[in-house]
Amino acid sequence: MNKTVEVLPDQSALVKRALDLILSKIDTAIQERGRFTIALSGGSTPKPLYEAIANQKLPWDKIHVFWGDERYVPPDHPDSNELMARRAWLDRVDLPETNIHPIPTLEADPAVAAVKYERHLHNFFNSASGEFPALDVVLLGMGDDAHTASLFPHTEALKVSDRLITVGNKDSSIRITFTYPFINSARSVIFVVAGANKRPALAQVFAPVADDFTYPSRLIKPQGELWWLLDAAAGAELPS
Numbered sequence: 266m267n268k269t270v271e272v273l274p275d276q277s278a279l280v281k282r283a284l285d286l287i288l289s290k291i292d293t294a295i296q297e298r299g300r301f302t303i304a305l306s307g308g309s310t311p312k313p314l315y316e317a318i319a320n321q322k323l324p325w326d327k328i329h330v331f332w333g334d335e336r337y338v339p340p341d342h343p344d345s346n347e348l349m350a351r352r353a354w355l356d357r358v359d360l361p362e363t364n365i366h367p368i369p370t371l372e373a374d375p376a377v378a379a380v381k382y383e384r385h386l387h388n389f390f391n392s393a394s395g396e397f398p399a400l401d402v403v404l405l406g407m408g409d410d411a412h413t414a415s416l417f418p419h420t421e422a423l424k425v426s427d428r429l430i431t432v433g434n435k436d437s438s439i440r441i442t443f444t445y446p447f448i449n450s451a452r453s454v455i456f457v458v459a460g461a462n463k464r465p466a467l468a469q470v471f472a473p474v475a476d477d478f479t480y481p482s483r484l485i486k487p488q489g490e491l492w493w494l495l496d497a498a499a500g501a502e503l504p505s
């Protein structure tokens with residue numbers, strides 16, 4: 266694992282750095298493999314980043330967008346990560362609809378939706394059950410409880426290591442999420458974290474010893490690149 270931690274002076278510098286890093290990953294992926302694959306995170310932090318990506322001139326037909334997690338709500342629900350990304354980015358560019366791979370959230374049983382998404386991923390990457398295909402980038406946020414994607418502290422989703430996709434939960438609200446081994450199969454995992462409220466969780470995630478199930482972002486140890494992009498409010502107290 267090749268880990269890089271960068272603390273940027275403020276949120277706009279954080280967004281600019283994340284944009285530049287993602288643009289470089291897009292160039293490399295398209296040069297090397299003819300396409301770029303990214304899994305998006307939800308929440309509030311990435312919205313300005315998605316808006317900034319939408320302002321770029323990019324080979325949209327070579328870019329494929331997935332989601333690393335999703336709230337189990339219809340795609341037109343205000344809490345939907347898909348809706349946020351479409352409004353901030355995808356609806357504003359000529360990215361073909363066939364390049365947008367949302368997590369299904371209309372099945373009565375979320376477990377069926379998880380299996381469907383996993384099957385879709387295996388078909389897209391031409392991988393077999395039991396294999397963990399590598400996306401070019403998995404973009405992650407981190408909650409103030411050190412959760413990432415929808416891998417929340419002390420939940421069953423943290424124990425799933427033989428699937429790509431599983432059902433998660435934040436208290437009683439159901440989520441669909443990448444498993445931590447699938448996140449770790451990415452070529453690059455990029456955390457974008459802002460705000461002083463994230464400091465205590467970051468201290469635990471970066472501590473030499475702490476419980477992974479209490480601080481799930483500690484489980485993210487990709488064999489590829491691990492980037493932590495933080496604003497000063499979040500990263501000020503981290504040991505350099």
Ligand SMILES: O=C(O)[C@H](O)[C@@H](O)[C@H](O)[C@H](O)COP(=O)(O)O
Binds near residue numbers: 307311336346407408
């Ligand atoms: O569905 C979600 O909410 C996200 O995928 C989640 O993992 C998010 O990244 C963190 O909760 C941080 O959220 P903020 O960026 O809003 O702090």
